[in-house]
Amino acid sequence: MKKITKTKSSKLQFFVRMMWNCNTLVIRASREKTVESLLEQISSKTRIPIQHQRLIYEGKQLTLEQSLCECGIENDANLQLVGRLRSIACPKVWKATQYIVSLILRLCRGELVIGASRIIDDHLTYYINDSEYFSVFMFMEIPSLLVALYMSRYANACVADSVIKDFVRICLDLKDKKLQGVYLEVSLEFCELLRRARCKYDDPLYVFCRDSFSSLLTLVGRVNFQNPKGEVMLRGVFDCVHEIADELLRFLDLSMNCPTGEGFSFNFVLDFVKFSGHLRMGLAEQQATSDEFLNCTIGYEEEPLIAGVVDQLHIVFIKLLSKMDECLQVMEDCLVNKKHGKGDGAVINNGWSHYIIILKVLYHISKLYSGAKEMFWEVLLRQKSMLSHMIVRYSKNTDDHRWVLENRSVTDFECRRHLAMMMFPDLNDESLGYEMLIDRSQLLAESFEYISQANSTSLEGGLFMEFRNEEGTGPGVVREWLVLVCQEIFNPEHALFVACPNDRRRFFPNAGEFRLEFKMHNFTLLHAIQLEYFQCQ
Incomplete structure (x- = not known):
């Protein structure tokens, strides 16, 4: 009975012994896989190029x-991995590289070593x-070796910093994809080496390498993640x-605790x-x-x-969806307090504008998992107003x-109207005009905010x-708004105008608060709108 199960199964588990250090790898693969794909799998684990195995x-x-089947490999088989002799076809490359290794050591x-950075850079550019x-x-x-040099306590660490950055730039400038x-x-x-050396987001070299890795992924285009090396690459992207x-x-925690959201870097969002x-x-x-949702590890036993x-x-x-739920709730509390005049009414949190970008990414991730979209929409329904x-x-x-x-x-x-309006072709600002959405309870404050940010064009x-x-x-709505704003402008409580000391029937604009009234007056003249609001007592 056991024999029948074994022959029916196309999955194998066997052992590969590395003869130079006596370590053993446990390999899982199907019988149909070729020796070349097996060597790629070993290369992803050992970092030894295929041509040296x-x-x-x-x-x-x-x-x-x-194929493994043609080689007669069965379950629990023992294979030996040995190295090839160094190629004599390119002795110049080996010799030059050995010199660079000795220089780094x-x-x-x-x-x-005077001119060490230039020597290594010239070597990399040439080969x-x-x-x-x-x-x-x-x-x-x-x-x-370069990362070890970068982490050393010697002054030569700056050489490694320069060489690594130059090497990555050379890779980015390569014409061959x-x-x-x-x-x-x-x-x-x-x-990965810098991360293992405890370098984090505050280390300039690590951030540079991580950004360059992303740029290279974009330049290369489609990366085949369905082979052993691709799986390692996929794991690296996930890290x-x-x-x-x-x-x-x-x-995000900082954006909730800090009123202005200072320190919330858009670079992390990007x-x-x-x-x-x-x-x-x-x-x-x-x-x-697999034609299924990625809802569990089923289907990935061999991977x-x-x-x-x-x-x-x-x-x-x-985790991120739960945190966004908290952030949106805090955001709503801040806006409610502002509406009722509690706290600092002028506060605008710089981190809020990034929330919508994070939610968009979470939406796309939710499509990969069974039940995740429902969870995502449930949070947004709860935070509909925000x-x-x-x-x-x-x-x-x-x-x-x-x-x-x-x-x-x-x-x-x-919101839906706003989204629909944004779907229209992008026209010149002069033909579209200036769009405003005003809360009647904050009429003067919001009108001032919109008009002060508008340019004359x-x-x-x-x-x-x-x-x-x-x-x-x-x-009609524009005219009503103009009438209401002009009434608020001449409201004595706002002190936008100062009474003339010699003639109580005359008023002068308050020099510090004149921008809104000046633009409003120009707008009414430009569009031939007549307003009877000069009723000063």
Whole structure:
């Protein structure tokens, strides 16, 4: 009975012994996989290039084209991994690289080498386009040596900083996308080595390498995440997403506790958008092969690396969604206090404008998991007023917020109208006019805010005016608003005008508060609107 189960199963588990250090790898693969794909899997674990590996089974060297079934490999088989002799086809590359390794080791010992940065940079620039150089570069562990030099206490650490940045810039400037895809692995290696050395978001070199890794991913385009090296790359992308998400959670807490949201960096939001996009692309490919939601580790028994990413991204999603729920509640409390005149009414939190971007990323992640979209919409339905406020207040014509329209119940009419208006072609400001949404209870304050930010050109096109929670628009609403504002302008409580000491029937504009009245007066003259509001007593 056991024999029948074994022959039916296409899954294998066997052992690969590395002869130079006596370590053993446990490998899981299907019988149909080729020896070449097996070597790629081993390379992703050991960082040893395929061309430097030889697999021996039962005294025979396995060829790349053979499948594991053709090689006769069964469960619990023992294979030997041995290295190849260094290629004699490119002795110049090996010799030059050995010299660079010895130079870096001298710098690590604290020796002073004049022009070390230039020597290493010239070497990298000269050999980086050589097809053999990548394998030599990784085999000699130059990334590890440079990071060790960067973390050393000697003054030579600045050499490593300069060399790593120059190397990454060279990779970004390469014309060959295929070659850029090869060196993508080096960029990830620098990120992982620096992270292991306790470098975080406040380390300039680490941030530079992480940003460059994202830029290389974009330049390379589609990365095949469905092979062993691709799985390692996918894990590397997730590590960046996880790290940035932790930073975002910290700054979201800061945005709730700090009234103005100072310190909430847009760079973290932008990094989260970029890396999560690459990660979603990779997981979407995995989802397409299984045609199911990524709701658990089922389907990834042979790929524990992918299974771990799937589970952990789900945890990141839940944490960020819960934190956004808290932030939107705090935001609502602040706006309510402002409306009732409590606290600092002039406070505008700089972090609020970033919330809508984070929610958009969470929406796209929710599509990968069973039940996640329902959880996402439930939070937005609970925070409907704040979502609508953010879209009306902070969205721009260049933003794509159509995802919100997928569930109409999470937005109000005003928000949906605003989104619909933004879908029209972008026209000249003069033809569109100037759009305002005014709360009657904050008439003068909000009118001052809108008009003070407007330039003369936009006002020449007229006003698209609407009162909050009212559907009426058009010239009649504009006229009503002008009358009400002018009445408020001459309200003695606001002290916008000062009585003439010699003639109580005359008033002079208060020099410090004159901008609003001046623009309003110009607007009425420009559009031939007659207002009888000069009734001073």
